[in-house]
Amino acid sequence: MSYAYIVDDKKKVMLKKFVFQRWFYASIGILTILPIIFLTLVQIQNMKRDNNEFAFCLLLLVHSGCVIFSMISTALFCRITDALLTTLTIILLFAYIGIHFYIRFLLNHYKVADDFNIITLRLGFVLILLILLLPWASIIAYSHQMNSKEETICSRAITFSWFVNLDTMLIMSILTLNIRSQADFDRHQLIILSIGMPLTFLWLIVGKLLANNQSRHWIVWIIFYILSLIHIAHLIYITYWSKHEYDLLTKKNEINLIPLLIITLICGCTNVLIHFLTIIFSFSLFRA
Known part of the structure; x- marks a missing residue:
């Protein structure tokens, strides 16, 4: 042998x-x-x-x-x-x-x-x-x-793809937290989900295309940044409104919604941070 x-x-x-x-x-x-x-x-x-x-x-x-x-x-x-x-x-x-x-x-x-x-x-x-x-x-x-x-060293494209995955997960969580209760699951919430979820998955697909060296067309970049701005506006709105509602409920000594609002704040602030880091890493790909 x-x-x-x-x-x-x-x-x-x-x-x-x-x-x-x-x-x-x-x-x-x-x-x-x-x-x-x-x-x-x-x-x-x-x-x-x-x-x-x-x-x-x-x-x-x-x-x-x-x-x-x-x-x-x-x-x-x-x-x-x-x-x-x-x-x-x-x-x-x-x-x-x-x-x-x-x-x-x-x-x-x-x-x-x-x-x-x-x-x-x-x-x-x-x-x-x-x-x-x-x-x-x-x-x-x-x-x-x-x-x-x-090689175990992650490239910029791999790092960017990783941030896109994490960011998408957090965006889906924020969209889910818009629904307060089963009784509140009305037409307004359905509209938010029917618009938010497709835009989130479109942003994920565009981000994956950018992580591919052969798919970095200027149209793809424009779509990515437009969707990123929409997500930023939505995140800022959700985070601000949760903080405002938390202050109002604290003054009224109503604690039923406080756990949900605090978790929404944590998820929203984390999402804002990860979303900005994702955009920053996209700039490194843009220059590559």
């Missing part, structure tokens, strides 16, 4: 272990987030139509879907950028659930807590997901670096 054959056989074994590692951790992550989705659906089913928790539950469903998508993408392509995106999405999911739990049950001391068990279980599962994330992301990145000869 030649030495080259032994080396090739060892490489095949290491490759099989690497494939098992990435799919094992992705499976554990998905199996951990599925109970979060199930508990959220149960909460929606049990709540009244005028309950303002409906918007938060929709946010968790949308964000959980983004986490599953990024996990599968990481397991398929084994890119460090996908692993980093998964890390940030789970951190944001933990922040939403943790802040919501703190405001509802530790800060404001709600008298009615019929959904306390559901929210506590959901917090427990997201903590498990957060603990499992760090070794999962580290193993994926390390195994990719050891088994691949590709």
Whole structure:
């Protein structure tokens, strides 16, 4: 048996272990987030139509879907950028659930807590997901670096594409938070979603085209920046109005909407920051 054959056989074994590692951790992550989705659906089913928790539950469903998508993408392509995106999405999911739990049950001391068990279980599962994330992301990145000869330094196009993915996820979350309750889901909200979601996906597609060196036409740049300005105006409006409504409710000592408004502020401010960074990185591509 030649030495080259032994080396090739060892490489095949290491490759099989690497494939098992990435799919094992992705499976554990998905199996951990599925109970979060199930508990959220149960909460929606049990709540009244005028309950303002409906918007938060929709946010968790949308964000959980983004986490599953990024996990599968990481397991398929084994890119460090996908692993980093998964890390940030789970951190944001933990922040939403943790802040919501703190405001509802530790800060404001709600008298009615019929959904306390559901929210506590959901917090427990997201903590498990957060603990499992760090070794999962580290193993994926390390195994990719050891088994691949590709350069690990991210180019400007890859970095820009990563920011576009994260920005799109946050924009979808902000659009979801426009819906306050099931009773408030009227024609006005349908118009916002029917306009906002297609524009968001169009902006995502245009951003992906710009990340491709062969698709940087001046028309694509104009569409991208026009949509970016529209998103900036919408983000500033949502963030300002949430802050204004929060101040009014605080003066009236009405706490029902405060958890939702604080989460909207956090999501909006984060989205504004990421959106500006995305535009800044687009300038580097424009000069390339």
